[in-house]
Amino acid sequence: VAEIFGLRLPIISAPMGMVAGGRLAAAVSRAGGLGLIGAGYEGAAWIEREFRHADGTGVGIGFITWDLAASPDRLEAALACRPTAVMLSFGDPSSFVGRIRDSGARLILQVQTLEAAERAAALEPDLIVAQGTEAGGHGGARALLPFLPAVVDRVSPIPVAAAGGISDGRGIVASFALGAAAVLIGTRFYAAEESLAATAAKARIVAGSGDATIRTRIFDIVRRLPWPKAFTGRVLRNAFTERWHGKEDELENELDRENLRYADAVQTGNFGTAAVWAGEGIDLISAVAPAQEIVERLVHETERTMARLWL
Amino acid sequence: VAEIFGLRLPIISAPMGMVAGGRLAAAVSRAGGLGLIGAGYEGAAWIEREFRHADGTGVGIGFITWDLAASPDRLEAALACRPTAVMLSFGDPSSFVGRIRDSGARLILQVQTLEAAERAAALEPDLIVAQGTEAGGHGGARALLPFLPAVVDRVSPIPVAAAGGISDGRGIVASFALGAAAVLIGTRFYAAEESLAATAAKARIVAGSGDATIRTRIFDIVRRLPWPKAFTGRVLRNAFTERWHGKEDELENELDRENLRYADAVQTGNFGTAAVWAGEGIDLISAVAPAQEIVERLVHETERTMARLWL
Numbered sequence: 001v002a003e004i005f006g007l008r009l010p011i012i013s014a015p016m017g018m019v020a021g022g023r024l025a026a027a028v029s030r031a032g033g034l035g036l037i038g039a040g041y042e043g044a045a046w047i048e049r050e051f052r053h054a055d056g057t058g059v060g061i062g063f064i065t066w067d068l069a070a071s072p073d074r075l076e077a078a079l080a081c082r083p084t085a086v087m088l089s090f091g092d093p094s095s096f097v098g099r100i101r102d103s104g105a106r107l108i109l110q111v112q113t114l115e116a117a118e119r120a121a122a123l124e125p126d127l128i129v130a131q132g133t134e135a136g137g138h139g140g141a142r143a144l145l146p147f148l149p150a151v152v153d154r155v156s157p158i159p160v161a162a163a164g165g166i167s168d169g170r171g172i173v174a175s176f177a178l179g180a181a182a183v184l185i186g187t188r189f190y191a192a193e194e195s196l197a198a199t200a201a202k203a204r205i206v207a208g209s210g211d212a213t214i215r216t217r218i219f220d221i222v223r224r225l226p227w228p229k230a231f232t233g234r235v236l237r238n239a240f241t242e243r244w245h246g247k248e249d250e251l252e253n254e255l256d257r258e259n260l261r262y263a264d265a266v267q268t269g270n271f272g273t274a275a276v277w278a279g280e281g282i283d284l285i286s287a288v289a290p291a292q293e294i295v296e297r298l299v300h301e302t303e304r305t306m307a308r309l310w311l
Numbered sequence: 312v313a314e315i316f317g318l319r320l321p322i323i324s325a326p327m328g329m330v331a332g333g334r335l336a337a338a339v340s341r342a343g344g345l346g347l348i349g350a351g352y353e354g355a356a357w358i359e360r361e362f363r364h365a366d367g368t369g370v371g372i373g374f375i376t377w378d379l380a381a382s383p384d385r386l387e388a389a390l391a392c393r394p395t396a397v398m399l400s401f402g403d404p405s406s407f408v409g410r411i412r413d414s415g416a417r418l419i420l421q422v423q424t425l426e427a428a429e430r431a432a433a434l435e436p437d438l439i440v441a442q443g444t445e446a447g448g449h450g451g452a453r454a455l456l457p458f459l460p461a462v463v464d465r466v467s468p469i470p471v472a473a474a475g476g477i478s479d480g481r482g483i484v485a486s487f488a489l490g491a492a493a494v495l496i497g498t499r500f501y502a503a504e505e506s507l508a509a510t511a512a513k514a515r516i517v518a519g520s521g522d523a524t525i526r527t528r529i530f531d532i533v534r535r536l537p538w539p540k541a542f543t544g545r546v547l548r549n550a551f552t553e554r555w556h557g558k559e560d561e562l563e564n565e566l567d568r569e570n571l572r573y574a575d576a577v578q579t580g581n582f583g584t585a586a587v588w589a590g591e592g593i594d595l596i597s598a599v600a601p602a603q604e605i606v607e608r609l610v611h612e613t614e615r616t617m618a619r620l621w622l
Contacts, residue, residue, distance in 0.1 A: 114522045114594065133444075134454035143445035143454040143591055145485055146476030146521055150594035165457030174456055174485035177616055210457055211424045280454055283425065283461035305488055310621065 001159050001181040004126050005085065005106060008032035011172075011295060012161060014186030015062025015087055016137060016195070016277070018042060022053030024194040027291035029057050029084075035291075036087055037061040039068075041225070044077035051081035058084045060105070064138075065091030066228060072096070079103040087129070090138060090231055097123050110163065110184075112140025112231070114150055121155040128155050129184050132164030133215065136187040136279030138231045139164065145178065152179035165210075167281030169301025173309065185298075187279040192291040198269050201276045202288050204236055210280035212237045218244045219275040221251050222262045234279060239272040240265075312470050312493040315437050316396065316417060319343035322483075322606060323472060325497030326373025326398055327448060327506070327588070329353060333364030335505040338602035340368050340395075346602075347398055348372040350379075352536070355388035362392035369395045371416070375449075376402030377539060383407070390414040398440070401449060401542055408434050421474065421495075423451025423542070425461055432466040439466050440495050443475030444526065447498040447590030449542045450475065456489065463490035476521075478592030480612025484620065496609075498590040503602040509580050512587045513599050515547055521591035523548045529555045530586040532562050533573045545590060550583040551576075 001010050011033035013020060017040020025035025037050045039061055047061065061078045065088045068075060075096060078086065086100045089110035100107050109120040110129035120128050130151040132144025144164045152160050162175035163184035175183050190197050191205045215232040218241065227233075235241065240262075244251045251258060265273035289297075312321050322344035324331060328351020336346025348361045350372055358372065372389045376399045379386060386407060389397065397411045400421035411418050420431040421440035431439050441462040443455025455475045463471050473486035474495035486494050501508050502516045526543040529552065538544075546552065551573075555562045562569060576584035600608075 114520055132454060132456065134457050142521060143443060143456070143476055145443065145454070145456045145482055146445050146478065146590070146592040146594065149479065149481045150521060153594070165454055167457065168460065170460045170489045171456055173488035173620070177484035177488055177620055178481045209425055210453060210461060211426060279457070281457040283457065283464070306620070309484070309488055309617070 001127060001161070004159070005034055007034055009295065009299065010182035011298060012036060012182055012184040013189045013291070014163065014184050015039070015060075016186050016190060017064065019190055019195050019197045019277075021194070021196045022050035022055070022059065024189060024192055024196070024291055025059035026054040026057035027192070027194050028189065028295060029059050031292045031295035033295055034084065035059045036085070039063050039074065039078065041067055043071070044074055047074060047077050048081060051083075060085030060087060060108070062087035062089065062108075065089060065093050065096070066226075068096065075099065079105065085126070089129070089131070090228070093120070094123060097125075108161075111151065112142060114147075114154060117151045117154050121158055125158065127159050127161055127182070129161045129163050130180075132162075134165030134234075134280035135163055136190065136213075136234050137277040138227065138233050139215075140230060145174070148175065148178040148180060165279050165281040167279070167284035169298055169303070169305045171281065171284075172298060172302045173305040187281055188285055188294055189291060190277070191285055191288050192294055193288060194291050198271075200269050200271055204271055204276045205278055205282050206285055206287060208236050208278060208282050210283045213278050213280055213282070214241055214245060216241060216245045217248060218251055221248060222255070222258050224255070224259060233275065233277060236276040236278045238276070240275075312438060312472070315470070316345055318345055320606065320610065321493035322609060323347060323493055323495045324500045324602070325474065325495050326350070326371070327497050327501060328375065330501055330506050330508045330588075332505070332507045333361035333366070333370065335500060335503055335507070335602055336361075336370035337365040337368035338503070338505050339500065339606060340370050342603045342606035344606055345395065346370045347396070350374050350385060350389065352378055354382070355385055358385060358388050359392060362394075371396030371398060371419070373398035373400065373419075376400060376404050376407070377537075379407065386410065390416065396437070400440070400442070401539070404431070405434060408436075422462065423453060425458075425465060428462045428465050432469055436469065438470050438472055438493070440472045440474050441491075442495075443473075445476030445545075445591035446474055447501065447524075447545050448588040449538065449544050450526075451541060456485070459486065459489040459491060476590050476592040478590070478595035480609055480614070480616045482592065482595075483609060483613045484616040498592055499596055499605055500602060501588070502596055502599050503605055504599060505602050509582075511580055511582055515582055515587045516589055516593050517596055517598060519547050519589060519593045521594045524589050524591055524593070525552055525556060527552055527556045528559055529562055532559060533566070533569050535566070535570060544586065544588060547587040547589045549587070551586075
């Protein structure tokens with residue numbers, strides 16, 4: 001992976017939608033990894049602005065594939081910004097693959113099942129990301145520790161990056177042991193100073209425990225987002241999950257009211273209602289820090305774990 | 312762990328209820344690890360028979376704590392067989408701890424949440440098992456890769472074993488990287504020749520994919536077993552899960568009929584209905600083999616993975 005992407009470090013920051021902006025991605029790239037902007041549901045203007053914030057540093061961008069398919073012009077806007085790589089996840093990427101490759105950007109495809117890994121491999125991407133269910137935000141049901149080596153066995157020699165629940169050097173070395181060529185880290189960079197997440201949300205990540213995260217569809221329902229049912233979002237439990245998780249039908253019936261209440265909670269930063277997307281690795285996150293410092297610590301922890309393993 | 316338990320290898324076979332009998336446990340212990348008999352819901356006669364099948368080889372035994380509490384005399388039957396260790400999981404172990412320690416057996420407590428890990432640590436066991444959601448059979452919701460290091464951080468200096476989804480040497484080295492002192496392996500030994508699982512069930516494990524496993528309560532409902540709701544069972548999907556998973560209330564209503572049909576399916580080995588308990592690591596299991604050969608292969612794979620990591 002280092003050779004393919006020209007990286008010093010096999011560390012990629014996840015394209016967390018609307019949270020991973022240009023400043024975060026650029027900081028990770030400057031520290032030796034690969035930073036990815038997360039387009040989320042945003043349009044061309046947002047994408048162009050975030051690439052400007054990357055200020056000429058080589059960064060990539062990630063899209064939610066089913067959402068990109070609904071307004072595919074955003075891919076052209078992104079490619080015009082000359083991304084190092086484009087990552088696609090959550091949907092059928094096949095119609096976008098040719099255009100991305102023609103642009104000169106590297107192609108990264110994220111998968112959540114072995115079946116999807118085989119379909120992705122057939123498209124010959126530069127990198128496949130095996131995302132475990134421990135990941136924050138949207139994802140699938142397979143846990144990384146058994147899923148990752150099974151993906152590696154299926155798609156070899158295409159390199160595989162590990163994603164989901166990796167928050168420190170122990171998770172990085174574990175991923176390498178399982179066959180990963182790189183790691184993709186989300187939540188730890190959510191708590192980076194440069195991330196676009198609200199300060200109060202970052203504070204909840206630092207204070208929270210993986211015991212208190214849950215996969216749920218309710219935040220997609222309340223936002224009227226047509227996520228395929230195979231993908232749920234991992235969040236910190238809050239009053240909203242206590243009220244609605246497991247009562248999805250009831251929430252659908254109350255949607256006119258709840259949609260407005262939810263939008264208001266997001267607006268005012270009320271995280272008793274609004275989602276704080278978080279992976280299970282938050283037990284290992286103890287402070288908000290600049291992205292460069294996070295990368296340096298990850299490298300240090302990785303070296304220390306390797307040394308301990310070899311004792 | 313090697314010192315505490317007098318083992319050559321930090322490999323423990325999981326006490327899979329009614330599947331891990333004395334012959335399997337003894338084969339694992341003779342190969343250098345620690346074999347555990349799985350009492351499941353069985354009584355004193357079954358336990359005594361399985362210890363006889365271990366034929367004097369030092370083995371331990373594992374109980375389902377809430378079920379043991381319902382007929383605690385089984386602990387005395389087990390202790391009379393002089394087990395090396397007693398493992399308790401799924402419930403409050405505190406009332407059994409003193410008796411186990413007095414017997415001279417080592418005490419192993421398995422946990423599925425950080426909160427439970429802290430409660431277990433207060434009982435000062437010889438080993439805590441951090442069980443990830445990828446495990447076959449009953450378990451919780453935390454994925455091993457982020458859960459294990461968080462448990463290690465909380466309970467240190469008590470040694471921690473990793474459980475869930477570990478089927479080959481890559482998983483073993485990953486567990487060590489995450490801070491484990493040992494690994495507890497279930498499903499790969501389910502497919503051992505010596506396991507008491509049905510031949511047809513072992514064949515399904517070998518043929519199956521982790522994509523096709525699911526955590527569900529329906530097999531506990533249909534068997535009228537009062538499992539606490541925090542614990543679900545991971546099985547291979549089959550016609551029964553397609554019919555009933557997500558329709559638990561409906562199943563409760565049909566219980567008089569379905570309970571009999573289910574018992575019949577178990578009797579006749581109809582695994583379209585009967586549960587095949589399986590962890591997510593089954594992608595990495597390609598054959599039924601004698602337990603000693605499985606242990607030898609695990610050691611070989613572990614060494615190969617360590618060598619690759621250090622390249």
